[in-house]
Amino acid sequence: MTGVKQERGVDAIREQLLASVGEQLGTLLSAARALTAASAARFHPDLQPAAFHVVRWLSAFGPAHAGAIAEGVAMDKSAVSRLIRDLKAVGILQAAPDPNDRRATILSLTPLGEKxxxxxxxxxxxxxxxxxxxxSNEELATFAELLRRFNTPPP
Structure with a gap:
């Protein structure tokens, strides 16, 4: 009986710890969304916040076709096309013919977009x-390692 009671106590502690982790992850995600929204507004006040996601993706992954961008930011291709049009209009994106397929266009950040x-x-x-x-450096290293482990799917 003691083993079962002790096991329930351990399970209850683990449930509380997992609930706390979940709460902190929710707080982190909310703060990240707020920071991204504020960054999008600072990036260019005349653009929709979603345009910032397109630019951030291009900044991270480099020049690409519109379809790859849409897939990368998990948005509808027509919505991304409108955002691309707006980004080109304000001088953030530029289009060039794809050297491998002259019918296709490669999009990239302009120097203004990179700046x-x-x-x-x-x-x-x-x-x-x-x-x-x-x-401390040790705390930063521990935090980075725990985040890495959390973000790595189990084998």
């Missing part, structure tokens, strides 16, 4: 620096 992304990344980086400035 704006660099500015936004620096501002976002300041938020992380402020939140971790009093952490």
């Amino acid at each position: 704006q992304m660099k500015k936004v990344f620096e501002q976002k980086g300041q938020v992380f620096l402020q939140r971790t400035q009093h952490w």
